[in-house]
Amino acid sequence: MKTSPHIIIPEDLLQAATADGKPQVLLHACCAPCSSAIVEWLLAHGIEPVIYYFNPNIYPQAEYEIRKNESKRHAESLGIRWIDEDYNHDGWRQAVCGLENEPERGRRCEMCFYHRLLATARKAQQLGISWFATTLASSRWKNLDQVNAAGLRAAETVSPAVHFWPQNWRKDGLQDRRNALLKQYAFYNQQYCGCEFSLRDTK
Numbered sequence: 001m002k003t004s005p006h007i008i009i010p011e012d013l014l015q016a017a018t019a020d021g022k023p024q025v026l027l028h029a030c031c032a033p034c035s036s037a038i039v040e041w042l043l044a045h046g047i048e049p050v051i052y053y054f055n056p057n058i059y060p061q062a063e064y065e066i067r068k069n070e071s072k073r074h075a076e077s078l079g080i081r082w083i084d085e086d087y088n089h090d091g092w093r094q095a096v097c098g099l100e101n102e103p104e105r106g107r108r109c110e111m112c113f114y115h116r117l118l119a120t121a122r123k124a125q126q127l128g129i130s131w132f133a134t135t136l137a138s139s140r141w142k143n144l145d146q147v148n149a150a151g152l153r154a155a156e157t158v159s160p161a162v163h164f165w166p167q168n169w170r171k172d173g174l175q176d177r178r179n180a181l182l183k184q185y186a187f188y189n190q191q192y193c194g195c196e197f198s199l200r201d202t203k
Contacts (some may be wrong), residue, residue: 001008005170006121006170007041007167007169007171007172007173007174008167008169009045009165010131012130012131013025013047013130013163013164013165015058016130016131022046022047022048023046023048023131023175024047024048024050024129024131025048025049025129025131025132025133025165026046026049026050026052026120026123026124026127026129026131026132026133027039027044027049027050027051027052027132027133027134027135028041028052028054028116028120028132028133028134028135028136029051029053029071029134029135030134030135030136030139030194031055031067031070031071031126031190032067032070032071032073032074032185032187032188033070033101033178033181033182033187033189033190034109034135034136034138034178035051035064035071035074035091035131035135036074036178036181036182036185036187037072037138037169037174037175037177037178037181038065038133038138038169038174039051039075039078039080040177040181041169041172041174041177043078049080050080050081050082050083050127050129051059051071051075051080051081051082051083052083052085052120052123052132053068053071053072053085054085054116054119054120054123054181055067055068055085055116055194056085056086056087056088056089056091056092056115056116057089057091057092057112057115057116057194057195058087058194058195059089059194059195059196059199060196061087061089063190063194064087065184066188067188067190067194068087070086070187072111072190073134073185074185074187076170077185081122083123085119085123089155092115092195093094095111095115096108096111096112096115096195099111102197103201104141104193104197105142105143105146106199108197109142109143109146110146110149111149111152112195113136113150113151114150114153114154115143116134116136117132117136117150117151117153117154117164118157118158118202119136120132120134120154121151121155121157121158121159121162121164122158124158124162125158125159125161125162130161130162130163131162131163131164131165132151132155132162132163132164132165133151133164133165133167134147134151135169135183137166137167137168137169137170138169138170138174138175138178139193141192141193141198142180142193144168144170148166148167149166151164151166152164152166154188163183
């Protein structure tokens with residue numbers, strides 16, 4: 001394993017190089033602020049991120065569009081491939097049906113993570129990218145164990161050839177770097193996780 005020193009790059013990922021010699025990872029991005037330091041770190045370590053924006057949990061749609069456009073702006077500024085998935089909030093509501101009154105970091109969040117990361121694992125399989133990760137693991141609103149469990153479950157559901165990279169992206173100064181890049185890019189910085197229930201619980 002290659003370390004930095006707390007962020008561990010799986011050897012199998014390093015060996016999964018593309019034609020240009022760089023390993024790829026499909027990076028599920030929840031927003032530009034949470035993505036920025038992770039993307040910078042990956043590029044600095046010779047890993048090519050492909051950004052996958054799939055966040056049908058975000059409410060209302062106007063909020064979704066703001067976050068999506070910031071993610072796209074960030075990727076375009078770095079010349080990184082950015083993939084936009086359809087906004088299907090009704091489908092997300094069906095996935096979390098019955099969990100509406102769960103508290104933040106409860107079972108609704110677990111299902112939300114799985115719903116999004118299952119789509120990411122399927123997209124990785126479709127693209128022929130053997131590894132995926134998520135910026136959800138860097139958010140102050142998320143439970144890291146829940147995120148990693150959802151990612152591992154999603155990979156297991158899709159294919160033995162698709163692997164989730166469980167990682168604490170708050171280590172090695174990335175949280176401080178995130179805050180610096182937030183100011184540098186003048187990103188829109190949301191004040192709640194994303195769904196109507198997290199918005200409700202902030203009031």
